[in-house]
Amino acid sequence: MEISFLGATRQVTGSMHLLTLNSGYKILIDCGLSYERGDAIELNDNFSFEPSSINLLVLTHAHIDHSGNIPTLIKRGYHGQVLCTEPTAALAENLLRDSVNVQLAESKSKSKNHRNGKNKPIVLYGQQQVEATLDRLVTLPFKKTFKINDEASITFYPAGHILGAASVLVEINESGITKRIGFTGDLGKLNSKIIVDSEPMPDLDFLVCESTYGSRLHTITVPAEEELFKYIKKNCIDSPGKLVIPAFSVGRTQAILFTLNQLYVIGKLNGIKVFTDSPLGILSTKVHEKYEGYLNEESKEFARNHGDLFDFPNLLVIQTESDQKQMAYHSGPSIIVSSAGMVEGGRIQEHVRNNIQNPLCTILIAGYCAEGTFGHRLLQGQSTIKIKNKDRPVYARVASTDVFSAHPDRDGLYKYISASQTGKLKKLFLVHGEEKNIEDFKNFLTKSGVNNVTIPYKGDRFLL
Ligand SMILES: [Zn+2]
Known part of the structure; x- marks a missing residue:
C-alpha cells in the first residue's frame, strides 16, 4: 500500500492524507481547508487526485482545517460516506454551516478591494454542498472496530483535543500480512478541562503524528x-x-x-x-x-x-x-x-x-x-x-495563558509517541506543525532515541 501526504505538511492547516491499497481501494483521512499563503479558493478548489476515485473518507474531528473542504470534495464528485464519531458529526454540522457564512463575508470584503475575475468562484461551496456532506456522515463509537471490507478495518481512539476528536487506527491486510497505521488527528493535552485524555493506539507499524507544539513547553502548570x-x-x-x-x-x-x-x-x-x-x-x-x-x-x-x-x-x-x-x-x-x-x-x-x-x-x-x-x-x-x-x-x-491549550506540548507529544513505541513501529511521520517547530521536534525525538522519523513534504508518497 502507499501513503500520500496531501496537506498539513510542514504547516498546520489543510489536513489530508491518502492511503491507497494494492487493490486500488482509497481511504482519505481528513479533508480540511488549507490557509497556506495564496488564493484560498484556488488552493482548496482543486485536488491532486480524482475525488470520485476515493472510496472512503474518515474524519478525525470537526475543526475546519480537518473537515472544511469535504463539501468541495463532494462538489467535485466524491460519492462515498464520511466516518466520524457522533459528537464530531454534530459539531461539524455547526462549523460547516458557519464556514459558508465566513467565506461569504470574506468574499464580500475582498470584492470591495478588488474585483474578482468573472469565472472565479466567490466561495468554495454553498449550503447545498454542506447539507450533502451532512447526509454522508456515518457515526461510529470509540474503540469498536469497523470492518470496511476483507482487507481494511478502522477503529477510533479518543484523541482528547475537542469533543469527539478521534485518532484513527487503520488495519490493512494484504497478501496475508496485517499492517497497522495510526493517524493521531489533533491530540489534546492530558488532564485538560472537560475533554477526555488521549489514548495511544496499540501495536502500530506506522504512525502519522501531529506536531503543533513540538518545540514548545506549556508554561502554566497550576489548575x-x-x-x-x-x-x-x-x-x-x-x-x-x-x-x-x-x-x-x-x-x-x-x-x-x-x-x-x-x-x-x-x-x-x-x-x-x-x-x-x-x-x-x-x-x-x-x-x-x-x-x-x-x-x-x-x-x-x-x-x-x-x-x-x-x-x-x-x-x-x-x-x-x-x-x-x-x-x-x-x-x-x-x-x-x-x-x-x-x-x-x-x-x-x-x-x-x-x-x-x-x-x-x-x-x-x-x-x-x-x-x-x-x-x-x-x-x-x-x-x-x-x-x-x-x-x-x-x-x-x-x-x-496557555492553561486552556487544546494540544499537548513537546513532552506531552513525546509521552504519547513513547506509548506507541512498542518496538515494532517502523516509521513515524510528523505532520501538522510549522516548519521550524516540526524540525526542532524531529531533532528532539532523534536525540531521545526515536528513530525513523520523517517529515514529509506536500505530495510525498511512501510505500508502507
Ligand atoms: Zn483541531
Whole structure:
C-alpha cells in the first residue's frame, strides 16, 4: 500500500492524507481547508487526485482545517460516506454551516478591494454542498472496530483535543500480512478541562503524528481554576474592572464557562457578572451538553453534583438585543467570553474595540494566535493599534495563558509517541506543525532515541 501526504505538511492547516491499497481501494483521512499563503479558493478548489476515485473518507474531528473542504470534495464528485464519531458529526454540522457564512463575508470584503475575475468562484461551496456532506456522515463509537471490507478495518481512539476528536487506527491486510497505521488527528493535552485524555493506539507499524507544539513547553502548570482566578481577582475583585477573554466557539468557550462555573460554586464569583457572546458558541455548548457522556470524569462528577456544566446564575448568554443592552449598560465588574479566539472576526472584535482604551480592563488571550491576526498584534505589546482604520492607544492590559491549550506540548507529544513505541513501529511521520517547530521536534525525538522519523513534504508518497 502507499501513503500520500496531501496537506498539513510542514504547516498546520489543510489536513489530508491518502492511503491507497494494492487493490486500488482509497481511504482519505481528513479533508480540511488549507490557509497556506495564496488564493484560498484556488488552493482548496482543486485536488491532486480524482475525488470520485476515493472510496472512503474518515474524519478525525470537526475543526475546519480537518473537515472544511469535504463539501468541495463532494462538489467535485466524491460519492462515498464520511466516518466520524457522533459528537464530531454534530459539531461539524455547526462549523460547516458557519464556514459558508465566513467565506461569504470574506468574499464580500475582498470584492470591495478588488474585483474578482468573472469565472472565479466567490466561495468554495454553498449550503447545498454542506447539507450533502451532512447526509454522508456515518457515526461510529470509540474503540469498536469497523470492518470496511476483507482487507481494511478502522477503529477510533479518543484523541482528547475537542469533543469527539478521534485518532484513527487503520488495519490493512494484504497478501496475508496485517499492517497497522495510526493517524493521531489533533491530540489534546492530558488532564485538560472537560475533554477526555488521549489514548495511544496499540501495536502500530506506522504512525502519522501531529506536531503543533513540538518545540514548545506549556508554561502554566497550576489548575485552570487557579490560573483564571488570578486574573479575576486582579480585574474584578481588587478593582471594578473587566476581563475580556477571546475564545474559540468550540471547546475553549465551554472549558472557560465550566471553569467559571466551578469558581461560582465555591463562591469566588460573588458580585461578578459573566457574559458570553458567541452565536456559534451557543450551538456548540448545546452539542457539549447533548454529548456529556463523551466528556471527562471531572465534568461528569460536577454535573452529578451541581447539574448544569455551562450555566450558572451569574451568567448571561447573549441572545437578544435586550441581552446586548444589559451587557452594554452593566457598570460593575464583569467577565466577557466571546469568539473568535484570535480576535479575527466574530463579536469579540467589538468587545476589544470598546475596551482597548479602558485601563481597568485586561484582554486575556487564552489560545494560539497565528502571525498576522489581531490577537497576535495585541500580544506584541504595541502602544497603539489600528482598529477599523483608526489608530487607538492601548490602555487595557493584554495578557495570555496557555492553561486552556487544546494540544499537548513537546513532552506531552513525546509521552504519547513513547506509548506507541512498542518496538515494532517502523516509521513515524510528523505532520501538522510549522516548519521550524516540526524540525526542532524531529531533532528532539532523534536525540531521545526515536528513530525513523520523517517529515514529509506536500505530495510525498511512501510505500508502507
Ligand atoms: Zn483541531
